[in-house]
Amino acid sequence: MLQVAFIRENKEIVLEGLAKRNLANAEELVSKTIAADEERRSIQTELDSVLAESNKLSKDIGQLFKTGKREEAEVLKQKTVELKETSKVLGEKLQDKANELQELLYLIPNIPNKIVPGGNSEEDNVTIFEEGTVPTLHEGALPHWELAKKYDIIDFELGNKITGAGFPVYKGKGAKLQRALINYFLDKNTEAGYNEVQVPHLVNEASGIATGQLPDKEGQMYHDAQDDLYLIPTGEVPVTNIYRDVIVKESEFPICNTAYTPCFRREAGSYGAHVRGLNRLHQFDKVEIVRIEHPTKSYEALDGMVEHVKGILQELKMPYRILRLCGGDIGFTSALTYDFEMFSTAQDRWLEISSVSNFENFQANRLKLRFKNAEGKSELAHTLNGSSLALPRVLAGLLENCQTPEGIKIPDVLIPYCGFNIIN
Structure with a gap:
């Protein structure tokens, strides 16, 4: 705010x-x-x-x-x-x-940083970096929803029976690979200095308001009317709210946390081939990184978060690019956002897998998150967050890009986490 x-x-x-x-x-x-x-x-x-x-x-x-x-x-x-x-x-x-x-x-969104490009939609976002080789797949290569069925690792129909569309069931090596990715992301984050926390998956209205999901995205959140609680749309909400109504010490900066959570989004009105399979879900897993920073250090921290996510994708050896979002596509609370996209060879398109944002003091003002500066005066901190990483589209791209006639080869860095090197 x-x-x-x-x-x-x-x-x-x-x-x-x-x-x-x-x-x-x-x-x-x-x-x-x-x-x-x-x-x-x-x-x-x-x-x-x-x-x-x-x-x-x-x-x-x-x-x-x-x-x-x-x-x-x-x-x-x-x-x-x-x-x-x-x-x-x-x-x-x-x-x-x-x-x-x-x-x-x-009702007033954050003011975009000066370097945010003008534009109306995602078509106007600016690619600032691209790395990795798009693999040449064998004849008859399949999109991930067909691979999931072929190898019996993700069951979309079963999830539809149990709950509804957008709630897949991961099975066998699919479930193990999902868990491997979560543990790998958490390990990478903690090695980089982020403190792992486990947080509630439901939040109260005050928490949703504090990070800007309410009232802006109320229609996208699942709400339990009886207890007036909301299922979290991202781990950013409970992790950042740890510091609501808190005055931190200047010497505590930077405050860095990471958390694995399931995320829940209604995604009303999302239909069509572009949301098929894992491309758009109502429940999905994500590992989040959240930073509380001194105002003079937040953009340096944002650059560091971008480099951190780049390092993970380099280890996975996936083709990816980084976009600077334009004014018409940037989130309500963000001053500057970088999106990471992985190229899906089987779908022949880019899939968003991460957003890394600096909110400056916009969230902190709602949170009443302050620190005492050198003169002893209270000052608003800056908050940042990023996906490190969101699992569904990472998994979709991994399954599609790593498929061979013999099966889906697991990236080397994940083999110690999942205990196998191929899905066949």
Whole structure:
């Protein structure tokens, strides 16, 4: 969430940034926010004046009683009763206006970094790096959903029977390979200095608001109405919320965590061949990395996270590319996002497997996540997160790119984790 003082003092910068996002009602939204803030501050000033007058009269009443001027004191007492009623009305007006301002602030996305390219959709994202050789597959090579059926390693129909579309069942070597990838990703992250945590898979509304999933993506989240809890759409939500309402020490930076979680997304309206098999699921596994950083170090940290994910893909020997997302495709809370895509030879297209983002202080403002700087003043921290990695499309690309007439050959780095070198 943007700070209202920043919006008020930098209106043109905010509008310029929101224009890069193609936010149609940006000017109206920003103007309403500034107006609501001005009204809130005006009511606060009036309330402060009333409370100050009431406090002064209370002292005067005491003095009058001491000097025997009872009648004058009684007159002032009546005045304080009126002032108390006025302050109550003003307090209610102030709370209503503060709530209105908060709701408006929830609707304003983060301001993109200066290097975020303009654009309307994923077609306008910019490729900044590409590595790896796209394999030449044998005649009769199959997409991963056909390979899953051929080798009986993932059962989409069984998952559909148990739950519904988008909830596959992993079997035999498919389940072992899935577990191997999770353990491999976690090991790579902990070796890089990330602290492994296990977190709840359901969160309350406050947690969803704090990281920006609510109210922006409410329709995409599974919600248990009885307990008012949400199934997590990503491990970012519970891991980042560890630091909600926390003041950290400057000496604690960087704070680095990693977690494996299942993720749950309704993905309403997602149909067609491009979401077939593992390409788009309602439940999937992901290993996440989350960093809490000093504001002066967050972009250096973002570059380090990008290099970390690159290192994993280099070890897997998968062809991949890195995109800098444009203003029209960047997430609501992000200031700068890099997407990693793996090339699927059997599908002849790129599959998104990771996003690495810097939110600057946007989430921290909602989280009330601060640190004490060298002068002892409270300052908002910066938050970052990345997929390291999301499993479904990594697994899809791995199955398709590593297939041979003899079977699916396992990348060397994963063999110690899964205990076999081929699926056949």
